[in-house]
Amino acid sequence: MKILSATQLKIVDALTIERQHISSIDLMERVAKICAERICSQYTADLPVVVFCGMGNNGGDGLAIARLLSEQNRMVQVIVVRHTEHFSADAQVNFDRLPKSLQATLITVRSENDAGQLHIKENTCVIDAMLGTGINKPVTGILETVIHKINSAPCTVISIDVPSGLMIDHSSGELPDACVQADLVLSLQLPKLAYLFPENKRIVPHFECVDIGLDQQALLEQPSPYYFAERQDIAALLVPRNKFSHKGTYGHALLLAGSSGTSGAAVIAAEACLRSGAGLLTVHSTKQTVDALSYRLPEAMTQTDEHDSFITFCDDLSSYRAIGFGPGVGRASETQQLLKSVIQRFQGRLIIDADGLNILAENKTWLEFLPKDTILTPHPKEFERLAGPSDTHFDRLQKARAFATRYACILILKDTYTHICMPDGSVVFNSTGNAGLAKGGSGDCLTGIILGLLTRGYPPPQAALTGTFIHGYTADLCAEMMSQESILITDVIRQLPCAFKQLESTNKFFRS
Ligand SMILES: NC(=O)C1=CN([C@@H]2O[C@H](COP(=O)(O)OP(=O)(O)OC[C@H]3O[C@@H](n4cnc5c(N)ncnc54)[C@H](O)[C@@H]3O)[C@@H](O)[C@H]2O)[C@H](O)CC1
Numbered sequence: 385m386k387i388l389s390a391t392q393l394k395i396v397d398a399l400t401i402e403r404q405h406i407s408s409i410d411l412m413e414r415v416a417k418i419c420a421e422r423i424c425s426q427y428t429a430d431l432p433v434v435v436f437c438g439m440g441n442n443g444g445d446g447l448a449i450a451r452l453l454s455e456q457n458r459m460v461q462v463i464v465v466r467h468t469e470h471f472s473a474d475a476q477v478n479f480d481r482l483p484k485s486l487q488a489t490l491i492t493v494r495s496e497n498d499a500g501q502l503h504i505k506e507n508t509c510v511i512d513a514m515l516g517t518g519i520n521k522p523v524t525g526i527l528e529t530v531i532h533k534i535n536s537a538p539c540t541v542i543s544i545d546v547p548s549g550l551m552i553d554h555s556s557g558e559l560p561d562a563c564v565q566a567d568l569v570l571s572l573q574l575p576k577l578a579y580l581f582p583e584n585k586r587i588v589p590h591f592e593c594v595d596i597g598l599d600q601q602a603l604l605e606q607p608s609p610y611y612f613a614e615r616q617d618i619a620a621l622l623v624p625r626n627k628f629s630h631k632g633t634y635g636h637a638l639l640l641a642g643s644s645g646t647s648g649a650a651v652i653a654a655e656a657c658l659r660s661g662a663g664l665l666t667v668h669s670t671k672q673t674v675d676a677l678s679y680r681l682p683e684a685m686t687q688t689d690e691h692d693s694f695i696t697f698c699d700d701l702s703s704y705r706a707i708g709f710g711p712g713v714g715r716a717s718e719t720q721q722l723l724k725s726v727i728q729r730f731q732g733r734l735i736i737d738a739d740g741l742n743i744l745a746e747n748k749t750w751l752e753f754l755p756k757d758t759i760l761t762p763h764p765k766e767f768e769r770l771a772g773p774s775d776t777h778f779d780r781l782q783k784a785r786a787f788a789t790r791y792a793c794i795l796i797l798k799d800t801y802t803h804i805c806m807p808d809g810s811v812v813f814n815s816t817g818n819a820g821l822a823k824g825g826s827g828d829c830l831t832g833i834i835l836g837l838l839t840r841g842y843p844p845p846q847a848a849l850t851g852t853f854i855h856g857y858t859a860d861l862c863a864e865m866m867s868q869e870s871i872l873i874t875d876v877i878r879q880l881p882c883a884f885k886q887l888e889s890t891n892k893f894f895r896s
């Protein structure tokens with residue numbers, strides 16, 4: 385699914401009206417009907433609803449939603465916040481369509497005094513339809529006062545399309561002053577870029593895209609570097625194993641991982657790799673790690689490094705399709721030289737994680753020599769070490785895009801909506817995963833999954849997208865069965881077969 389800017393959404397809106405031979409007021413009615421149905425499905429009929437409406441088309445949506453909810457015998461009150469002199473044309477039509485019962489209880493906020501006198505009762509559902517994609521400056525005045533009232537009221541808030549006050553295409557700063565803090569955002573058709581930044585987590589803790597039937601061709605025509613990965617997009621990338629195949633068909637992986645005290649990182653990555661399709665896996669590590677592996681994972685082959693505490697040397701790389709470097713390796717200078725020699729000698733697929741990234745951060749000139757499409761998987765701190773600090777998450781995103789383009793690598797910037805930055809400047813935001821993954825070992829598991837997919841023959845972009853999605857999806861399956869608090873990364877690995885199976889079931893090539 386693409387992510388478009390406010391300007392592009394306006395264009396698609398106009399093209400939809402033209403191509404579907406529908407009037408703008410009927411499109412608004414369609415939007416309102418879908419939102420009202422969603423609100424009714426979420427809340428019981430006895431919960432009073434207060435709809436805050438602005439003067440533009442977002443307010444028009446709110447006025448139509450209020451009418452439709454009251455037709456469903458819901459207890460509804462409308463509050464119009466007059467932040468401009470006139471309604472937009474369609475908002476005016478919907479204002480005039482308000483039934484008498486709603487007109488009788490209507491409150492209009494014209495002044496700071498009116499705003500100050502508002503009282504929002506406990507146990508109400510606030511529908512926020514004051515400002516949408518048409519916001520053109522930070523909110524002040526009566527809108528700001530009303531927003532503060534909503535945010536301090538003990539009620540549930542659903543924002544229509546956009547939490548009022550939030551800029552959708554760029555950063556609003558660490559904590560935007562005046563912005564509705566929604567419990568749920570019903571985002572019309574597509575997600576908005578700002579919903580994916582951690583800085584907005586209090587404003588958009590959850591969003592749902594509601595399909596309002598915008599013209600598909602018009603959506604396709606709009607260029608965008610930003611995409612949001614959904615289940616069907618990833619399921620379509622999966623490739624079935626060939627009936628006439630053998631272990632060689634699915635490649636041989638080399639995992640360079642582990643050092644004194646961090647054998648677990650190597651074990652986790654190795655197991656995730658073998659659960660993600662690789663034909664063969666050799667783990668090169670310290671004696672302690674190799675001993676642990678032989679016990680835990682007999683399917684993996686092993687090579688013991690000549691050094692007891694960290695890895696230093698690995699001679700022949702020619703038989704491997706993919707190499708994973710980093711989990712638990714530490715930063716010893718001999719290990720640094722090993723990474724340098726891998727970068728210089730290896731022509732296959734490469735994924736670098738954890739201390740591998742920290743070594744790169746200490747030796748930035750090596751970045752120029754990374755094999756094309758090398759996958760790097762930094763968390764925010766590791767990315768900062770590689771590319772320097774950023775003022776906002778929007779700035780960090782632009783930095784990550786520039787980094788992936790400059791070094792022709794795939795940068796997986798791990799976060800709530802992990803950003804997968806491609807060398808062509810495009811970014812795919814991952815949609816799966818939960819806070820149960822915020823634990824040690826999680827990154828090692830991701831590296832292992834992607835290494836497995838690379839070895840299996842997936843091109844690096846597909847391996848990056850699929851691996852990141854499945855990693856989060858599997859954790860979501862775990863969270864359905866157990867508390868996020870208790871999820872262990874080994875639980876996630878154990879559920880990988882189930883996650884693959886579920887995703888395969890929606891891919892036509894896997895159906896028998
Ligand atoms: N995407 C679609 O296809 C559809 C979207 N719909 C809804 O329409 C809004 C966008 O409507 P628009 O009229 O362009 O903008 P707004 O309602 O957000 O507000 C515009 C209004 O507000 C004034 N304004 C802007 N910023 C401020 C500010 N900081 N302070 C005060 N006033 C401000 C501006 O001057 C205008 O007067 C979209 O989000 C959807 O909800 C349609 O329903 C149809 C399909």
Ligand SMILES: [K+]
Binds near residue numbers: 513515543545546
């Ligand atoms: K809104």
